[in-house]
Each structure stands twice: as structure tokens, then as C-alpha cells.
Amino acid sequence: MTATRVLVLNSGSSSLKYQLLDMRDASRLALGLVERIGEQTSRLKHTVAGSGETREQDGPIADHDAALKAVAGELARDGLGLDSPDLLAIGHRVVHGGMFFTEPTVVDDGVITEIERLIPVAPLHNPANLTGIRTARALRPDLPQVAVFDTAFHTTMPESAARYAIDPRLADRYRVRRYGFHGTSHAYVSRETARLLGKDPSEVNVIVLHLGNGASASAVERGRCVDTSMGLTPLEGLVMGTRSGDLDPAVIFHLARVGGMSMDEIDTLLNKRSGLFGLCGDNDMREIRRRIDEGDQEAALAFDIYIHRLKKYIGAYFAVLGKVDAIAFTAGVGENAAPVRQAAIAGLEGLGAAVDPELNSVRGDGARLISPGSARVAVAVVPTDEELEIATQTYALVGKSN
Numbered sequence: 001m002t003a004t005r006v007l008v009l010n011s012g013s014s015s016l017k018y019q020l021l022d023m024r025d026a027s028r029l030a031l032g033l034v035e036r037i038g039e040q041t042s043r044l045k046h047t048v049a050g051s052g053e054t055r056e057q058d059g060p061i062a063d064h065d066a067a068l069k070a071v072a073g074e075l076a077r078d079g080l081g082l083d084s085p086d087l088l089a090i091g092h093r094v095v096h097g098g099m100f101f102t103e104p105t106v107v108d109d110g111v112i113t114e115i116e117r118l119i120p121v122a123p124l125h126n127p128a129n130l131t132g133i134r135t136a137r138a139l140r141p142d143l144p145q146v147a148v149f150d151t152a153f154h155t156t157m158p159e160s161a162a163r164y165a166i167d168p169r170l171a172d173r174y175r176v177r178r179y180g181f182h183g184t185s186h187a188y189v190s191r192e193t194a195r196l197l198g199k200d201p202s203e204v205n206v207i208v209l210h211l212g213n214g215a216s217a218s219a220v221e222r223g224r225c226v227d228t229s230m231g232l233t234p235l236e237g238l239v240m241g242t243r244s245g246d247l248d249p250a251v252i253f254h255l256a257r258v259g260g261m262s263m264d265e266i267d268t269l270l271n272k273r274s275g276l277f278g279l280c281g282d283n284d285m286r287e288i289r290r291r292i293d294e295g296d297q298e299a300a301l302a303f304d305i306y307i308h309r310l311k312k313y314i315g316a317y318f319a320v321l322g323k324v325d326a327i328a329f330t331a332g333v334g335e336n337a338a339p340v341r342q343a344a345i346a347g348l349e350g351l352g353a354a355v356d357p358e359l360n361s362v363r364g365d366g367a368r369l370i371s372p373g374s375a376r377v378a379v380a381v382v383p384t385d386e387e388l389e390i391a392t393q394t395y396a397l398v399g400k401s402n
């Protein structure tokens with residue numbers, strides 16, 4: 001029997017999302033999430049796709065190694081364990097691939113060393129991705145492990161967008177350039193948006209707004225990324241859950257010289273204690289909307305700053321692309337927060353974009369248009385599926401040799 005199943009691991013800084021898929025028809029067999037890894041209140045939520053049965057397990061899970069072993073245990077209970085002969089490969093999300101990785105790559109020792117070398121530019125993500133790879137390798141040393149990089153989709157950016165305005169020799173020596181992240185999602189969502197419009201990706205220009213806890217925008221011209229809001233690290237660009245996004249780099253010198261903060265303190269401040277959380281003490285958009293509804297001014301200002309930045313990027317990418325066919329909202333906030341979509345597009349009628357309040361308020365699982373029929377630019381909600389995209393790329397790489 002030919003093995004056709006792919007297990008996908010999407011390790012975040014404190015979470016592990018996973019899906020087991022059968023790639024004959026890309027159907028899901030099981031999926032789940034381990035949250036708050038490293039805290040006392042960790043939770044594993046495991047769902048068996050066929051029956052829809054969900055099991056939850058609460059209690060401390062110390063690190064990503066323990067998380068993956070717990071997930072393996074849950075899968076084994078359903079007869080879907082990692083020891084199954086039906087398992088073809090394990091696909092891993094790796095956030096930073098630098099300039100080196102432009103394609104999905106079968107992991108060997110050299111690949112691991114390179115991902116390790118990139119830790120300084122993805123300190124929240126690459127260590128977790130590496131733990132996932134190492135644990136999976138230890139559990140099934142015989143299986144191909146495939147790394148799918150967040151940065152890969154953005155390697156088509158022209159130098160004018162990818163370079164910072166600093167001495168290119170210095171930039172090259174330290175590999176300082178704009179890499180961009182969430183690429184697997186931007187690739188998938190831009191393609192799905194074209195499909196929603198009944199077009200081939202090569203026929204349309206799309207602005208993708210990936211608004212999760214981390215958030216980034218991209219300008220996709222005829223299927224190729226030409227600009228994106230994240231840079232050397234996932235800190236640049238939009239206001240995020242806990243990250244500041246863009247600021248004058250001199251803020252850092254100022255906090256060091258005048259505020260007496262160390263580089264590590266500033267790094268932690270900007271990555272973990274800024275963004276929505278820094279502004280109002282909450283990083284979850286649901287909580288922020290609830291507070292706004294109760295008249296909370298601090299939450300309202302945080303929301304306004306978030307929207308203002310988002311709008312600036314939408315405007316910038318109109319200019320970068322020249323002609324825009326669609327704006328797609330995706331990820332946790334983009335897919336669920338109707339007020340964010342409404343506020344981000346409000347006032348863009350002159351650019352041809354508008355949101356129909358009624359369509360915008362309808363909840364749904366699939367990709368859908370939320371712009372009025374008369375709008376020149378389609379505005380859409382397009383759910384992302386990084387795990388499906390990673391499974392597809394993993395299968396394309398190792399399935400044919402099986």
C-alpha cells in the first residue's frame with residue numbers, strides 16, 4: 001500500500017497547530033491545537049475529523065517537545081499514530097528561511113544548521129520550528145521531514161522593495177534585507193481570491209491582509225509577491241497583537257540612551273509588550289471590541305491606531321500595484337472581525353473599494369465577497385489554510401518519489 005498521509009506541524013512561539021491529511025483528496029483526518037505552551041494553563045484541543053469528536057486536555061505542557069509528544073499520543077488513540085505505515089511525510093512551517101530557501105525543502109542536518117543560524121532574526125519562531133523538526137525526526141527517523149518557509153513566497157520581491165536604504169555592502173555582509181513572512185498564507189489566499197473571482201492568479205492583482213496575532217499585508221501582482229509589510233524580522237509593518245510594527249528606528253536609540261533600557265529589554269518591549277497589548281493591555285480583538293462597546297477610550301484608541309496603520313498599507317499597495325482587483329482579509333482577525341474590515345475600507349470609495357455592511361456582517365466558513373456588486377475593487381474574506389498549503393507542498397515534493 002502506498003502511504004498518502006501528511007502530518008503538518010505549525011509551531012508558533014507558544015502554540016502548536018497541527019493537521020493530519022490524506023493527500024489523495026486532501027481530506028483532513030484529525031486536527032488540533034496546543035495553546036499556552038510553557039505556562040501552567042496549557043491546553044490541547046484535538047478533533048477527529050470524521051466523527052467531529054473533540055477531546056481537551058488541560059495542564060502544563062513545558063515545551064514544544066512535550067507538546068508534540070502529547071499530540072502524537074492523541075493521534076495514536078484514534079489509530080492515527082506517528083508509527084502508522086500510511087504516514088508519508090511530516091511537513092513543518094518554518095518562519096525564517098533567509099535568502100537560502102526559496103522552495104519547500106527536505107530536512108537534513110545542513111538544513112537544520114541553516115534554520116538554526118537564522119534564529120537571531122526570528123527569535124520567537126525558528127526555535128519552536130526546530131524543536132518540532134527534531135522531535136518529529138526522533139519519533140520517525142525514516143520519514144521525510146519537509147520544511148515550508150514563510151519567507152519563500154516573498155523572494156520574488158524586486159530589490160527596490162526588498163532593500164533598506166543603507167549601504168548595500170553592509171546589508172549584504174549582515175544579510176539585512178526585507179524578507180517578509182506569512183508567505184504560505186499570502187500565497188494560498190491570493191490564489192483562492194483569484195478563484196473566487198473566477199480568474200487565474202496570473203490575471204489579477206490582490207492586496208492580502210493577513211491579520212492574526214502576527215499581522216502582515218502583501219501586494220501580489222499576477223500571482224507574484226511584489227511587496228510585503230514585514231521585513232528583516234516579523235516586527236516591521238502593521239500594528240499586531242503584541243508587536244509594535246513600524247516605528248522610527250530612532251525610538252530604539254532614544255529608549256536606550258534616555259530611558260536607560262538594554263537592547264534585550266527593548267527587543268522584548270517591541271515584540272512582546274507592544275501593539276494592541278501595549279496600547280490597551282489586551283491583544284485579542286474580541287476583547288478589544290467588547291471594551292469599545294462598553295465605552296472604553298483606551299481600547300478605542302488602540303483600535304484606531306491599528307486601523308490607521310492598516311489603511312496606510314492598503315493605500316501604499318494601491319500605489320505599488322497601480323491597479324487592484326481585490327483586497328482579501330484573512331487569519332483570525334481578518335476572517336472574524338467585521339468592524340476591522342468595515343473600518344479599514346471606509347473612505348476608500350475614491351479608490352474603488354467599499355464594503356457592503358450586510359454582506360460584511362454575515363458569518364461563514366468559506367471565501368466570500370463583502371463588497372457591493374458595483375465596486376471596482378472586490379473586497380473579500382478568504383479563510384487561510386496554512387496547514388493545507390504546507391501539506392500540498394510537502395506532498396508535491398515527496399509524494400511523487402513514493
Ligand SMILES: Nc1ncnc2c1ncn2[C@@H]1O[C@H](COP(=O)(O)OP(=O)(O)O)[C@@H](O)[C@H]1O
Nearest residue numbers: 211212213214283284285286331332333336337
Ligand atoms: N471571533 C473573533 N472576532 C474577532 N477577533 C478574533 C476572533 N477570533 C479570533 N480573533 C483574533 O484572531 C487572533 C488569532 O488569530 P490567528 O490567525 O489564529 O493568529 P496566530 O496564528 O498568529 O496565532 C486572536 O488573537 C484574536 O485577536
Ligand SMILES: CC(=O)OP(=O)(O)O
Nearest residue numbers: 012181182213214234
Ligand atoms: C511570522 C509571524 O508573525 O507568525 P505568527 O503570526 O504565527 O506569529
Ligand SMILES: [Mg+2]
Nearest residue numbers: 212213214331
Ligand atoms: Mg498564524
